[in-house]
Amino acid sequence: MLMSIIFWCVLGLVAGFVANEIVSGRGEGVFLDITLGIVGALLGGWIFHAIGAPGVTGFDVWSLFVAVFGAVMCLVIWHAVRGRVSRP
Numbered sequence: 203m204l205m206s207i208i209f210w211c212v213l214g215l216v217a218g219f220v221a222n223e224i225v226s227g228r229g230e231g232v233f234l235d236i237t238l239g240i241v242g243a244l245l246g247g248w249i250f251h252a253i254g255a256p257g258v259t260g261f262d263v264w265s266l267f268v269a270v271f272g273a274v275m276c277l278v279i280w281h282a283v284r285g286r287v288s289r290p
Contacts, residue, residue, distance in 0.1 A: 209261060210240055210243070211236055212261075213239065213240075213265065213269055214237070214238075214240035214242075215235060215236045216239065216269075217239035217242055217243055217266060217269035217272075217273045218234070218237070218238045218239030218242065219239070220266075220270045220273070221238065221239065221242060221270050221273035222235060222238075222277065224270070224274055225277040225278060225281065226277070226281070238273055238276045238277060239269060239273045241273075241276050242272035242275065242276045242277075243265075243268065243269035243272055243273070244272065245272035245276060246268040246269055246270075246271045246272025246273070246275070247269075247272065248272075249271075249272065249275075
């Protein structure tokens with residue numbers, strides 16, 4: 203159980219960081235990166251499962267791809283709802 207939680211946090215952190223680099227080029231903060239990454243992994247897994255492809259299958263390249271895909275979608279929605287804040 204503990205390894206599973208650690209696994210999701212690590213996968214979420216990596217997916218959130220990569221997705222932030224793709225979408226905005228800057229991080230949203232470690233906590234939000236992890237949260238959006240985990241939610242993205244769940245969303246990506248659900249979407250891929252719905253279209254007949256395997257979702258998150260373990261700690262491998264495919265799972266990272268699925269998690270990043272979902273995290274990018276979460277970030278796009280996050281930025282649309284929150285709005286862009288210009289920072290110097």
